[in-house]
Amino acid sequence: MTSQAPNSQERVYSxxxxxxxxxxxxxxxxxxxxxxxxxxFQPPNLPQFNLTxxxxxxxxxxxxxxTYTPHIRGGN
Amino acid sequence: xxxxxxxxxxxxxxxxxxxxxxxxxxxQYGGADxxxxxxxxxxxxxxTIPGKVIGVLNDISTEELAHLEMIATMVYKLTKDATxxxxxxxxxxxxYVNHDSALYYExxxxxxxxxxxxxxxxxxxxxxxxxxxxxxxxxxxxxxLINMTDDVDLQDSLKFLREREIVHSQRFREAVEILKEDRxxxxxx
Amino acid sequence: xxxxxxxxxxxxxxxQLQTLDFALVExxxxxxxxxxxxxxxxxxxxxxxxxxxxxxxFQELYGPLQNFGRAYSKCPxxxxxxxxxxxx
Numbered sequence: 153m154t155s156q157a158p159n160s161q162e163r164v165y166s167x168x169x170x171x172x173x174x175x176x177x178x179x180x181x182x183x184x185x186x187x188x189x190x191x192x193f194q195p196p197n198l199p200q201f202n203l204t205x206x207x208x209x210x211x212x213x214x215x216x217x218x219t220y221t222p223h224i225r226g227g228n
Numbered sequence: 229x230x231x232x233x234x235x236x237x238x239x240x241x242x243x244x245x246x247x248x249x250x251x252x253x254x255x256q257y258g259g260a261d262x263x264x265x266x267x268x269x270x271x272x273x274x275x276t277i278p279g280k281v282i283g284v285l286n287d288i289s290t291e292e293l294a295h296l297e298m299i300a301t302m303v304y305k306l307t308k309d310a311t312x313x314x315x316x317x318x319x320x321x322x323x324y325v326n327h328d329s330a331l332y333y334e335x336x337x338x339x340x341x342x343x344x345x346x347x348x349x350x351x352x353x354x355x356x357x358x359x360x361x362x363x364x365x366x367x368x369x370x371x372x373l374i375n376m377t378d379d380v381d382l383q384d385s386l387k388f389l390r391e392r393e394i395v396h397s398q399r400f401r402e403a404v405e406i407l408k409e410d411r412x413x414x415x416x417x
Numbered sequence: 418x419x420x421x422x423x424x425x426x427x428x429x430x431x432x433q434l435q436t437l438d439f440a441l442v443e444x445x446x447x448x449x450x451x452x453x454x455x456x457x458x459x460x461x462x463x464x465x466x467x468x469x470x471x472x473x474x475f476q477e478l479y480g481p482l483q484n485f486g487r488a489y490s491k492c493p494x495x496x497x498x499x500x501x502x503x504x505x
Binding site: 231232233234235236238239240281283284287288291297300304305399402403 | 428431432434435438439442443445446447449450451480481482483484485487496501502503
């Protein structure tokens with residue numbers, strides 16, 4: 153298992169490598185755990201993005217912001 | 229009733245003439261977890277859900293129609309000037325012989341949209357859990373779509389749509405919490 | 418129409434409107450599940466006021482944003498004139 157930054161929105165799991173796998177094995181795979189999975193019922197008065205940023209990002213609240221960087225299978 | 233507003237929710241720019249992406253983006257137009265399915269699912273469930281959460285379903289459904297229009301805009305821009313050869317190379321030859329460059333409610337594999345994609349159980353918890361799942365599946369689809377393009381402008385619009393799935397999922401999760409409480413029937417001592 | 422869409426001012430105003438409207442959508446969905454959050458209701462009402470002003474300005478320059486009696490028209494009928502949102 154690769155170590156995780158504590159607030160990372162990504163989790164890593166290792167994949168069993170079989171002896172007869174036809175393709176070069178990808179030992180670790182990742183999946184996303186966006187922040188709403190941990191927020192619970194949104195509390196009032198959370199800090200807000202300014203409105204221009206909010207449109208660009210797709211939410212008014214940093215607490216709900218999930219970054220996503222493209223992954224290309226087999227390496228970026 | 230609904231009144232149309234003559235503007236997109238978010239500016240859609242496509243900077244690369246990559247017809248191939250049009251075929252993939254159609255997944256979010258007429259696919260199982262696409263914007264049409266989302267809009268119709270929530271709009272239909274709102275009739276049989278407790279009053280306290282009707283607003284959430286009504287308003288998210290309406291926003292999904294704005295997202296449907298954004299996806300349509302991407303596909304339209306990518307295909308409007310495409311030659312038959314470009315369509316064919318992008319895997320849209322079969323689409324062309326049936327539709328020319330018209331949009332169609334189908335998934336990326338060309339399967340037409342069907343009402344079987346959406347459920348309406350009439351049980352508020354079952355329905356809201358379906359909605360949460362739908363948002364997470366749509367979020368995942370946007371991730372895979374973002375992975376399929378290196379057009380930064382297209383990625384920008386897709387990231388906006390992906391983030392909206394997260395906010396919608398949050399609101400549906402809150403709707404479940406509202407229904408778990410039984411304030412309306414609480415006795416006053 | 419005095420101003421034509423596709424001038425830089427059109428995109429600028431359109432984006433200002435999209436910005437305000439987006440914040441209003443966000444607050445609207447939030448208030449659907451937080452109906453007693455007074456601060457957010459005040460923010461919503463204040464942004465609604467700004468939005469109304471900006472939409473009026475936009476429509477005077479570039480024609481109606483909404484039809485069915487939500488905006489006035491000059492002659493000829495402005496609503497069905499291009500461009501439509503997916504064309505700009």
